Amino acid sequence: xxxxxxxxxxxxxxxxxxxxxxxxxxxxxxxxxxxxxxxxxxxxxxxxxxxxxxxxxxxxxxxxxxxxxxxxxxxxxxxxxxxxxxxxxxxxxxxxxxxxxxxxxxxxxxxxxxxxxxxxxxxxxxxxxxxxxxxxxxxxxxxxxxxxxxxxxxxxxxxxxxxxxxxxxxxxxxxxxxxxxxxxxxxxxxxxxxxxxxxxxxxxxxxxxxxxxxxxxxxxxxxxxxxxxxxxxxxxxxxxxxxxxxxxxxxxxxxxxxxxxxxxxxxxxxxxxxxxxxxxxxxxxxxxxxxxxxxxxxxxxxxxxxxxxxxxxxxxxxxxxxxxxxxxxxxxxxxxxxxxxxxxxxxxxxxxxxxxxxxxxxxxxxxxxxxxxxxxxxxxxxxxxxxxxxxxxxxxxxxxxxxxxxxxxxxxxxxxxxxxxxxxxxxxxxxxxxxxxxxxxxxxxxxxxxx
Ligand SMILES: Cc1ncc(COP(=O)(O)O)c(CNCCCC(=O)O)c1O
Numbered sequence: 001x002x003x004x005x006x007x008x009x010x011x012x013x014x015x016x017x018x019x020x021x022x023x024x025x026x027x028x029x030x031x032x033x034x035x036x037x038x039x040x041x042x043x044x045x046x047x048x049x050x051x052x053x054x055x056x057x058x059x060x061x062x063x064x065x066x067x068x069x070x071x072x073x074x075x076x077x078x079x080x081x082x083x084x085x086x087x088x089x090x091x092x093x094x095x096x097x098x099x100x101x102x103x104x105x106x107x108x109x110x111x112x113x114x115x116x117x118x119x120x121x122x123x124x125x126x127x128x129x130x131x132x133x134x135x136x137x138x139x140x141x142x143x144x145x146x147x148x149x150x151x152x153x154x155x156x157x158x159x160x161x162x163x164x165x166x167x168x169x170x171x172x173x174x175x176x177x178x179x180x181x182x183x184x185x186x187x188x189x190x191x192x193x194x195x196x197x198x199x200x201x202x203x204x205x206x207x208x209x210x211x212x213x214x215x216x217x218x219x220x221x222x223x224x225x226x227x228x229x230x231x232x233x234x235x236x237x238x239x240x241x242x243x244x245x246x247x248x249x250x251x252x253x254x255x256x257x258x259x260x261x262x263x264x265x266x267x268x269x270x271x272x273x274x275x276x277x278x279x280x281x282x283x284x285x286x287x288x289x290x291x292x293x294x295x296x297x298x299x300x301x302x303x304x305x306x307x308x309x310x311x312x313x314x315x316x317x318x319x320x321x322x323x324x325x326x327x328x329x330x331x332x333x334x335x336x337x338x339x340x341x342x343x344x345x346x347x348x349x350x351x352x353x354x355x356x357x358x359x360x361x362x363x364x365x366x367x368x369x370x371x372x373x374x375x376x377x378x379x380x381x382x383x384x385x386x387x388x389x390x391x392x393x394x395x396x397x398x399x400x401x402x403x404x405x406x407x408x409x410x411x412x413x414x415x416x417x418x419x420x421x422x423x424x425x426x427x428x429x430x431x432x433x434x435x436x437x438x439x440x441x442x443x444x445x446x447x448x449x450x451x
Contacts, residue, residue, distance in 0.1 A: 023061025052079035055429035107330030129325030133266035134162025158237030205245030235267035238415030239381035270294035274377030349377035392417035
C-alpha cells in the first residue's frame with residue numbers, strides 16, 4: 001500500500017468537515033446550476049469541488065472528503081497526480097490539438113504502443129484512440145462487423161456500455177440510461193450473464209456459458225454473430241464477477257464460431273482489479289479490448305486495441321474523430337501508466353482488496369443485509385437485500401451511501417436494482433485514510449440497518 005502518492009500532496013490527506021453539507025458556497029452554486037444546467041444531468045454529491053489530490057476531494061467550502069469512488073473508476077493514480085499534472089502542463093504549453101487525422105504526433109503513437117504492449121496476448125496488435133468509453137465500444141463493434149462481415153452483437157444481462165444510441169442498445173438497464181430514448185440500434189441480442197449470487201446455487205461458469213451459447217446458437221445463429229461483448233466484471237450492473245470458467249468458455253466459443261470476443265475493460269482496466277486488465281484473472285485473451293476511465297489520470301481518453309488483422313480490416317478513414325487521442329490526454333496517459341508501473345499499482349489494488357474484503361465480510365456477518373460481497377482488487381461491492389431474503393433493498397443502499405457522503409466519505413451505488421454499494425478507491429489511497437473510510441461505512445450501516 002503506498003501512502004505516498006508520487007510526490008508531496010497539494011491537499012492534506014484527511015477527512016475534515018468544517019461546514020454543514022452543502023456549505024454556503026455549494027448552495028450558491030446549486031442555485032446557479034438550477035438556472036443554467038439541465039436537470040437531466042444529476043450529481044451524486046450535494047457539494048461542489050474546488051481541488052483534489054491523492055485520495056481526497058475538497059469542496060468549495062473547505063470540506064475534505066475521502067474518495068472511495070475515483071470519479072467512477074477514473075483517478076486510479078490519485079487525483080492530480082504530480083507527474084500527470086507536470087506532463088499535462090508541458091504538453092498543453094506545446095500544443096493542445098492538431099487532430100491526429102490531420103497532424104499526427106508522437107504521444108498518440110506512444111500510447112498505442114503501451115496499449116499494444118500491456119493488453120493481454122502476445123499477438124500483433126493495433127490501437128485506435130478516442131475520447132470516451134462509449135465511443136470506444138461503438139468503434140470496437142464497427143471493427144468486428146467489418147472484420148467478420150456479420151452484424152449481430154451479443155451482450156449480457158446487467159451490462160453497461162454507454163449512453164450513445166448503439167451503446168444504449170447494448171446496455172441492459174432501462175432507467176435512467178435508455179428510458180424514452182428509442183428506437184435503438186438493431187442486431188443487438190441479450191443473453192443471461194453468469195451472476196453467481198443470483199444463479200441457481202452451484203451453477204458453474206461452464207454451465208452458465210452453455211446457457212448463453214445455447215440461446216446464441218438457437219435464436220441468433222452462430223454464423224451471424226460479429227461479436228460477443230462483455231465486461232469481465234460488470235460495472236454499472238453491480239460489480240458482477242462471473243463464475244470461474246464463464247469467460248474462457250465464451251472465448252472458446254468465439255474462436256470456434258469466428259465471432260470477435262470484445263472485452264469492455266473501460267471500468268476494470270489499468271490495475272483497478274489487481275491486474276493490468278481483468279481479463280487476465282481467467283487467462284482470457286480478448287480479440288478486441290476497449291479502455292478508458294483509468295487510462296489517463298482523469299483526462300478524457302479511450303481506446304480500442306486488438307488483433308492487427310481485425311483492426312486493419314477496416315478501410316483507411318473508417319475510424320477516427322476530431323479529438324480522438326487528444327495530445328494532452330495522451331501525455332496524461334503516458335504519465336499515468338508510468339506511475340502504475342513504478343508504484344506497482346497492481347500490488348496496491350491487491351493490498352486494498354486485502355484491507356477491504358475482511359471489513360465487508362464482517363458487515364455481512366454483523367448486519368444480515370449484505371447478500372453478497374464480491375469483486376477483485378480495488379473494485380469491490382456489497383449487494384444489499386432485505387434480511388433473510390435476496391430481495392434487493394435499494395432504499396437502504398441509497399440511505400447508507402448518502403450517510404457516508406454526510407460524514408465526508410464518497411461512495412457510489414450500482415446494480416440493475418440499484419442495491420449495490422460499490423467501492424473504487426484511488427489505488428494510491430493511504431492505508432489510514434482507507435481504514436477511516438471503512439469505519440465511517442460501518443457507522444452508516446449501524447445507523448441505518450433495522451431502522
Ligand atoms: C464498462 C463500461 N463501458 C463503457 C462505459 C461508457 O464510458 P463513458 O466514458 O461514460 O462513455 C462505462 C462508463 N461507466 C460509467 C457511466 C456513468 C454514467 O454515465 O452514468 C463503463 O463502465
